[in-house]
Amino acid sequence: MKAVKIEQPGGLDHLRIVAVADPGPPGPGEIRVRIHASSLNFHDYAVVTGRMPTEDGRVPMADGAGVVEAVGAGVTEFREGDHVVSCFFPQWRDGPPPVGDFSGTPGDGVDGYAREVVVCEAGWFTRAPAGYSHAEAATLTTAGLTAWRALVVEGGLKAGDTVLTLGTGGVSIFAAQIALAMGATVIATSSSDEKLARLREMGVAHTINYRTEENWGQRVEELTGGRGVDHVIEVGGPGTLPQSIRACRIGGHIALIGVLTGASGEVPTAALMAKQQRLQGLIVGSRSMQLDFVRGLEATGIRPVIDRSFPLDRIADAFRHEESGAHFGKIVLAI
Numbered sequence: 001m002k003a004v005k006i007e008q009p010g011g012l013d014h015l016r017i018v019a020v021a022d023p024g025p026p027g028p029g030e031i032r033v034r035i036h037a038s039s040l041n042f043h044d045y046a047v048v049t050g051r052m053p054t055e056d057g058r059v060p061m062a063d064g065a066g067v068v069e070a071v072g073a074g075v076t077e078f079r080e081g082d083h084v085v086s087c088f089f090p091q092w093r094d095g096p097p098p099v100g101d102f103s104g105t106p107g108d109g110v111d112g113y114a115r116e117v118v119v120c121e122a123g124w125f126t127r128a129p130a131g132y133s134h135a136e137a138a139t140l141t142t143a144g145l146t147a148w149r150a151l152v153v154e155g156g157l158k159a160g161d162t163v164l165t166l167g168t169g170g171v172s173i174f175a176a177q178i179a180l181a182m183g184a185t186v187i188a189t190s191s192s193d194e195k196l197a198r199l200r201e202m203g204v205a206h207t208i209n210y211r212t213e214e215n216w217g218q219r220v221e222e223l224t225g226g227r228g229v230d231h232v233i234e235v236g237g238p239g240t241l242p243q244s245i246r247a248c249r250i251g252g253h254i255a256l257i258g259v260l261t262g263a264s265g266e267v268p269t270a271a272l273m274a275k276q277q278r279l280q281g282l283i284v285g286s287r288s289m290q291l292d293f294v295r296g297l298e299a300t301g302i303r304p305v306i307d308r309s310f311p312l313d314r315i316a317d318a319f320r321h322e323e324s325g326a327h328f329g330k331i332v333l334a335i
Contacts, residue, residue: 003115004315005057010050010266023119028071031122033084035066036134038113040181040322040331041142042258047108048319054108060315061333062088062106064113065128065137075122084125085137085294086113088145093123094288114315116335126290129297137303139304139330140293142284143170148293149172149285150233150255151178159183161230164220164247166240168195171257173305175233176204180191181300184230187223189216195328217246228252228275238265245271245279256281305329 001022007014026032038061046052048060064086068078078084091104103109106124117325128137150171151157163179165188176186180203187197187206206223207215221228228249234241239261241254245268248254254277272279279302285293296302307327308320312335322331 001116002312003059004061004312005049006054006060006066008050008056010048010053012049012319015048015316017313018140020115020208022066023117026070026119028073029075029121030072030119031068031075031078031084031125032070032117033064033066033125034069034117035064035113035115035335037065037138037168037335038333039063039135039138039141039143040318040333042260042322043102043142044107044112045319045322052102058107059111059114060107061112061114062086062108063138063141064106064118065134065140066335069117073227077122078125079128079268080220083128083132083134083137085128085289085290086125086141087123088141088284089286090121090124092286094286097286114312114333114335123287124286126294129294132297132303135306135332135334136143136304137311138332139170139174139306140290140297143330144297144304145285145290145293146171146257146282147178147233147283148296149173149289150257151231152182152296153283153285153289153292154255154280155231155253157182157184157231161185162187162224163231163233164188164229164244166235167260168192168245168328169197169235171235172233173329176202177302177305178296178300179231180204181302185250187220187229194268198328220247224249231255233257235260237261237263238267241265242268242271245275245277248275248277250275250277252277254279257283291305307331 068082106112161184186204191211232244232254235258237259
């Protein structure tokens, strides 16, 4: 079968399409899945470019969606023909986070889904939302579940809340969709007026171009009558966190889920403390959260925003498109 492998030292010119052995039938407790789609995330980009080094020959991509072709002995949750989607942390089934690294994450610590077939433990997948295409399902593993956990699981999102999203990547778009579907008001930032117009078409109440309004935290305060928002989806990191703290209300929740502006930097701790805000770092979520997320998507009718699709053998071009920052929503691979 066909697969993509990363050759050291990494980089988009070191992604190789290779032929690998078919994994065969599933063993006890396992399922065999024909992968039809994956989607790109910043984490995947960091792995394939060598920013987050992995083993030579690693198969990349954390997101995978497809069809169950066979089930092993003892598997009762799935049957042949089921549409399924992968889990980011296969070892994290439920409860509080048991992991603090990516050693068990597909596409990083173990082989991922840039291949045609996988055989693995049944718990590495959940069912996909009814009616979703494989491309749509593939967007849920990382970006979708991160937004769900940030707002619903950890943030306790409720109707009438106000949510601030930063940019138009996969997590931020999902967060806006989830918030709107649950009756919240959304304020969003971007450097592109065209993308801001698309956000307003989706139902976002207020948009801010952070290039022309550098003190966008103050602008958010003004838009909320001086109160600030209840939730911030913070994807920038040290370069945007001070403004996010200003934009967030007293006692509000800031979900720190990205480091697009750097891995470390100064935090205005006095401001964070004075406003008694909860700043929480989080990475994706558990299998149990994903099951709830799938049910939530079916109940609300949310459909992922897909920017563009590339065939597997153009994976490097897909990442170059992500690198350009021109995308709005998710970039997917058709396998």
